[in-house]
Amino acid sequence: xxxxxxxxxxxxxxxxxxxxxxxxxxxxxxxxxxxxxxxxxxxxxxxxxxxxxxxxxxxxxxxxxxxxxxxxxxxxxxxxxxxxxxxxxxxxxxxxxxxxxxxxxxxxxxxxxxxxxxxxxxxxxxxxxxxxxxxxxxxxxxxxxxxxxxxxxxxxxxxxxxxxxxxxxxxxxxxxxxxxxxxxxxxxxxxxxxxxxxxxxxxxxxxxxxxxxxxxxxxxxxxxxxxxxxxxxxxxxxxxxxxxxxxxxxxxxxxxxxxxxxxxxxxxxxxxxxxxxxxxxxxxxxxxxxxxxxxxxxxxxxxxxxxxxxxxxxxxxxxxxxxxxxxxxxxxxxxxxxxxxxxxxxxxxxxxxxxxxxxxxxxxxxxxxxxxxxxxxxxxxxxxxxxxxxxxxxxxxxxxxxxx
Numbered sequence: 001x002x003x004x005x006x007x008x009x010x011x012x013x014x015x016x017x018x019x020x021x022x023x024x025x026x027x028x029x030x031x032x033x034x035x036x037x038x039x040x041x042x043x044x045x046x047x048x049x050x051x052x053x054x055x056x057x058x059x060x061x062x063x064x065x066x067x068x069x070x071x072x073x074x075x076x077x078x079x080x081x082x083x084x085x086x087x088x089x090x091x092x093x094x095x096x097x098x099x100x101x102x103x104x105x106x107x108x109x110x111x112x113x114x115x116x117x118x119x120x121x122x123x124x125x126x127x128x129x130x131x132x133x134x135x136x137x138x139x140x141x142x143x144x145x146x147x148x149x150x151x152x153x154x155x156x157x158x159x160x161x162x163x164x165x166x167x168x169x170x171x172x173x174x175x176x177x178x179x180x181x182x183x184x185x186x187x188x189x190x191x192x193x194x195x196x197x198x199x200x201x202x203x204x205x206x207x208x209x210x211x212x213x214x215x216x217x218x219x220x221x222x223x224x225x226x227x228x229x230x231x232x233x234x235x236x237x238x239x240x241x242x243x244x245x246x247x248x249x250x251x252x253x254x255x256x257x258x259x260x261x262x263x264x265x266x267x268x269x270x271x272x273x274x275x276x277x278x279x280x281x282x283x284x285x286x287x288x289x290x291x292x293x294x295x296x297x298x299x300x301x302x303x304x305x306x307x308x309x310x311x312x313x314x315x316x317x318x319x320x321x322x323x324x325x326x327x328x329x330x331x332x333x334x335x336x337x338x339x340x341x342x343x344x345x346x347x348x349x350x351x352x353x354x355x356x357x358x359x360x361x362x363x364x365x366x367x368x369x370x371x372x373x374x375x376x377x378x379x380x381x382x383x384x385x386x387x388x389x390x391x392x393x394x395x396x397x398x399x400x401x402x403x404x
Contacts, residue, residue, distance in 0.1 A: 020049045031343035033058040033402055034071035034078055056342045060329055061400045062353075062372065062386075063088070063097065069400070075386045080110045092166040093212075093334040095403050107168065107191075111402050116168070116191045121161055121178060123195040124187065126151075127234075127241060131200030148203040151185045161185075165333060169212040173231070173240050177207045177219065186210075186219065186229055188240040197234065197241040205245075209335075211271035213278045218309075220269050220280060224251025224316070226309060249314050254282065262289040265303070266363055270330050274337035275323065278309040280316060281330060283352065287363045295363040300382055304350055304375050321377055322348045333398040350375040351385070353397055 023039075023046055030036050036058055040050040062070040065088055068077040088097040088108070096107040096116070104123075107116040131152060154161055164184055166176040174191060177184045184207045187196040206222040217229040226249035234241050258264045265284040272279050286301035307316040322328060327340045330352040340347035352373050374383050 020045065023049050024053050027053060028055065031059050031345075032071045032074060033061055034074060056339070057402045059338075059343055060336070061402070062397065063400045064397050070386060073385065092168055093336075094168065094401055096168060097400070098163070098166060109403070110400075118174060118191065119189060119193055119195050121163065121187075121196070124151075124155070125195045125197045125239075126200040127197060128200065149183055150201050150204060151198050152200055154179055154183065154185060154204065164207065165210050167210060167212050167217075169217065175210065175212070175217055175229070177210055179204060179207075186242055186245070188231065188242055190239055193239060197239055199242050202242065202245060208269035209271045209332075211273065211278065211335075213271075213273050218248075218271060218278065219245075220271050221251070222269070223253040224269065224280065224282075225249065226251070226280070226316075248311060249309060249316060251316070258289060263287065263298070264289065264295065266295070266297075268332075270332075270335050272328055272330070272335040272337055274326055274328065278311075279319075279328075279337075280307045280309065281305070281328065281335075281350070282307070283330070285363070297363050300373065302352065302373060302375060302382060303380065304352075304377070306377075322350075324348060327351065329399045329401075331397075331399045334401065336399070336401055348377040350377065351399075353399070 040047040059072040095109045104120040161178040177186045183204045187198045189196045210219045219227045228248050230244040232243035256264045268283040270281040282305040284303040286298045287295045306319050310317050324347040328337045328350045
């Protein structure tokens with residue numbers, strides 16, 4: 001677009017007459033997605049400027065299942081105009097929301113208005129294809145199954161397996177882990193496929209999180225073991241499938257204990273890539289044991305520890321800082337590290353959500369609403385950056401990252 005220079009003493013007659021390079025300088029000062037969207041809506045010339053400039057992606061959005069979004073750093077909700085996002089079931093890592101439908105589900109990118117179809121969890125191709133759940137009868141009416149739980153035992157249960165996490169690893173690979181409670185299994189498929197693939201007799205794990213890092217899929221279990229998921233192609237269909245799950249780091253499990261004042265610390269684990277390294281974030285949620293035996297989370301009582309995966313020596317290495325330029329956004333559905341300086345933010349911070357439902361068997365919250373917390377790695381203090389709240393039953397509140 002040709003540069004327009006207003007004559008001396010004559011201001012531009014409209015916003016579209018402002019030189020595009022000056023408009024670009026304004027755009028570079030807007031880290032919030034909502035501000036950039038408003039900028040592009042001013043006129044076609046500014047919309048073209050927004051498309052042409054090479055900018056860092058805006059700050060992530062907080063997405064709620066009723067179709068409202070919060071654009072950091074603002075506490076006022078907004079909706080995507082002309083594009084309904086209410087009713088999403090969950091979120092995949094990155095810019096995708098997951099919507100259920102009768103014959104499966106589909107991913108929606110509200111930024112690009114793109115969709116990807118996925119098969120339902122009821123359609124799973126077993127490996128081996130003739131797998132059948134087997135039991136051992138001891139003759140006294142007691143039947144014992146395998147010494148460990150497999151997919152065959154999960155699928156035979158009355159409850160439908162829950163989709164815990166989904167990653168669109170590449171245009172040709174989708175990975176998910178699903179299960180009941182914390183017993184889960186890894187599935188694979190291609191976008192648009194009619195079924196998922198699963199290793200029928202692979203031992204189910206208590207997966208906490210999963211990440212696609214440097215071309216490989218990694219998963220972390222509740223005992224802090226880091227696993228690598230080897231992927232191959234089905235020789236008959238060419239579809240992706242799990243060929244082997246191997247351990248690359250043996251964890252040194254940390255277990256909660258009850259103290260004399262009846263407090264305890266439950267934990268959550270997250271995997272996130274930062275500065276080209278794979279990190280495990282251990283989050284402690286402080287709770288108190290009530291008289292009826294239930295455990296209640298204490299408001300605002302969280303602590304965080306960060307460990308780097310030393311894959312060469314098969315160990316976790318404790319790190320005390322993320323770096324002055326790194327901020328981590330933690331969520332059960334999606335976590336990501338971003339550079340803080342490009343947004344004018346302070347680094348060495350962790351933004352986290354009270355994604356409580358996964359811990360429903362461990363503890364509950366006394367309040368009815370919650371918000372976003374920020375943990376400062378330098379001071380160990382927690383603050384609340386947004387004045388908004390959402391109801392606890394909105395368990396699918398998630399970070400959504402606009403495309404790079």
